[in-house]
Amino acid sequence: MIVFDQVSFWYNDRSETSFKLKEVSFSLEKGCVNGIIGGNGSGKSTVARLMVGLMPVNSGTVNVLGKDPYQQLSHSGFLAGIIFQNPENQIVGATVEEDLAFGLENLGLSHAEMHCRIIETAARFGLSNMLREPVANLSGGQKQLLCIASVLVMEPAWVIFDEPTSHLDPWSRLEFWKIIDEFVHHHDLGVVVVSQLAEDLNRFEKILGFSGGSLVFQGSRHEFRQAGDELHQHFNYPESWKFEQLLASQNV
Template identity: 40%
Template structure:
């Protein structure tokens, strides 16, 4: 990945959600931690243009998210914290096919890409399942599959293990760790964060730390205890 933030500021009305930020993300995996309301989700949504900066610029693999929003979304896919907000069709296969057809895949090509993606995540058995009948882990994997079927080069995941039991957490984390796409992962799961090579800490709309997970988590714990 090559994601560049240049003096980015995000405001919602009078509130500054993200103070001026200049940062480059490279490598395969980057984690993001922080208290609720710290700015980490705003930061993540900038990566594929779900949020646009009031000032400054964001490029994703050389694509400006404001100037070329559709291309930016092809570079970076976003998996929401609540997959129920992402899976819009009633059947898992229908949801994956909906996204593929919207990107121009048709007929046998779309069906083949759907089957390949289901197989890749080990969820072939979910193909004809109704979304509302899925467990939390199954729903998260289905949401990830729906995004990855579109072949983004980067995946942004917003708290992918939120409220999952141990088994489903393991399944989702294994999928993240073994997938080919580069990933930016927003997480409260500090055990998982420790396994990432680089960790960012946001606090009150500012990037407070950027470095090795052990040091970044130690600072986060101090902030959380205040």
């Protein structure tokens, strides 16, 4: 479970003093696809970074499996990993194998355990025969897969995807959602996906909606659909939903 209790956060950057995440409280469970939505600058990535403990909160508490993710390297087991939108910002190794090993080195595992995890994860993502390959030789899609693999090799309880679908073509988007479904429903992995794409709303089972640093909605997709225009104005809303509502209102 991920629990935010009265979390406030602001960046210590004078030029950005206006943004504040304001006393945000919610809890997310494994077993369903959790989505974070909101316009540009609403605080989606800030919440994602707090979930994986990239920075400490100013007030309130963040808990993942009952522990503070900001301290996660001192816990046994890895709580939560993040996959950024742009693979170029995430890849740190010169080769596929080095990239897979990088995060593991911080977890203090034995050499044998690291080797075992790398071999298994590479196989799962179809990267087995590329372990020695320079990362620069990989295609965009392969880089994206490597980013996911390099987080999952650390065996986190939760994975946060920050706008993973925005740069994907429709076909790759379908592939992405297939992988997510598999993780959520067959691998007991907690998943949160940040997205601004209206069509991704159809994939989310639980939704957190942010506007100007405030959590303005939390609930199921069904509840989100039922909410009025006052709420929907903050978000990209699938055209198909509007059409279906229109048909329903006319009893067609």
